Amino acid sequence: MKLFEMIIDESLEFSGVQAVSLVETPAIQSDWIALGDQKPVLLAEVNKDKQVLMGAALIPNKPIYRRNEKEEFYIYFSKDTIAQAQQQFFKNGNQSNATLEHSKTLEGMTIFESWIVEDPKFDKSTQYGLDVPAGTWMVSMKVDDKDIWDNYVKDNKVFGFSIEGAFSNVLRKESQDMNFSDDVLDGALDLIREFIKKSI
Numbered sequence: 001m002k003l004f005e006m007i008i009d010e011s012l013e014f015s016g017v018q019a020v021s022l023v024e025t026p027a028i029q030s031d032w033i034a035l036g037d038q039k040p041v042l043l044a045e046v047n048k049d050k051q052v053l054m055g056a057a058l059i060p061n062k063p064i065y066r067r068n069e070k071e072e073f074y075i076y077f078s079k080d081t082i083a084q085a086q087q088q089f090f091k092n093g094n095q096s097n098a099t100l101e102h103s104k105t106l107e108g109m110t111i112f113e114s115w116i117v118e119d120p121k122f123d124k125s126t127q128y129g130l131d132v133p134a135g136t137w138m139v140s141m142k143v144d145d146k147d148i149w150d151n152y153v154k155d156n157k158v159f160g161f162s163i164e165g166a167f168s169n170v171l172r173k174e175s176q177d178m179n180f181s182d183d184v185l186d187g188a189l190d191l192i193r194e195f196i197k198k199s200i
Contacts, residue, residue, distance in 0.1 A: 002073040003063065004169040008084050016088040017165040019097035020057060020111060020139065022152065026160030028059045051143040053153065054113075054128060055161050058082045060135035075169065079135035083116055085165070086137045090114065098141070100148070102164060108144035 009015045060082055063074040077085070089095070098109035117123045117136040125138050132138070139161065143149045152158045 002071070002171060003173040004073060004075045005081075005172050006075050006077050006167040006169055007081055008088065009168040012166065012168075014166050015168070016092070017057070017085045017163045018092075018094055019099055019164040020141070021099040021102045021162045021164055022053075022106070022109075022148070022158040023101050023160060023162040024158055026055075026162050027064045028056060028062055028160075028162075051146075051149045051153075052140055053143060053161075054125070054130070054138065054140045056125075056130070056132050056136050057114075057139045057161050057163055058085065058137040059132060061133075081167075082135060082137050085163075086114060086116060097164075099164065100152070100158070102162065106145060106148060109148075110142045110144070111139045112142050113140035114138065 058077050060079040061076055063076050066073055066075055095111040095114075096109065098106040100106055115124070115138050117125060117132055117134055117138060120126055120132060120134055123132075123138075125132055125136070130138075141161075143153065
C-alpha cells in the first residue's frame with residue numbers, strides 16, 4: 001500500500017488541526033486516562049473525578065491506516081509537522097473546538113494543557129502510565145459537559161482523541177518500495193503488536 005506523509009500547507013486558510021474529537025477508536029491507537037482527585041486512574045476505574053482527560057493528539061511516524069472509495073493506504077505525521085500543528089492550533093484559538101465521533105459539536109470542552117514529549121522517560125505522560133515516544137503531542141482536556149463525562153467517558157463509550165483538520169499529503173513510498181525509515185517501521189510493528197493483543 002502507499003504511504004503518505006501529511007504536511008501543513010500554510011498557503012491554505014484552514015490547513016492544520018481545527019478541532020479534537022472524542023472517539024471510541026482513536027486512529028493513533030493511544031487511549032487517554034482520566035485524572036481523579038488524587039491519582040491517575042484508568043477510565044474503567046473513575047471514582048472522584050475532576051473531569052479531565054489526558055492523552056495523545058498525534059504520535060510521530062506512526063502509520064495510520066486509511067481507506068477511501070478507490071484504495072487502502074497509510075498516512076503518518078513527522079515530528080516537525082506535529083510541532084507545527086500544535087503551535088498553529090493555539091495560534092488560531094481552536095482549543096475549545098471539540099466534537100464527538102467527528103459528528104456532533106460539543107460545548108464546554110477546553111484543552112488547557114499541551115506539550116510535545118521530549119524525553120519519554122521523564123515526561124509527565126509517563127507519570128500517568130502513558131507510553132508514548134518523543135515528539136508526541138500530548139493534551140489535557142477539561143470536560144465541563146457532565147452529560148458527556150457521565151454517559152461517554154465513565155460509561156466507556158469513548159477512549160481517546162482524534163484530530164480534525166486539513167492537511168496536504170506527499171507520497172513517500174509505493175507498495176513495491178518498502179524501505180521505510182526505522183521510526184515508521186517501529187510504528188508498523190506497534191500496530192501489529194496491538195492487533196495481536198486484541199486478538200488474544
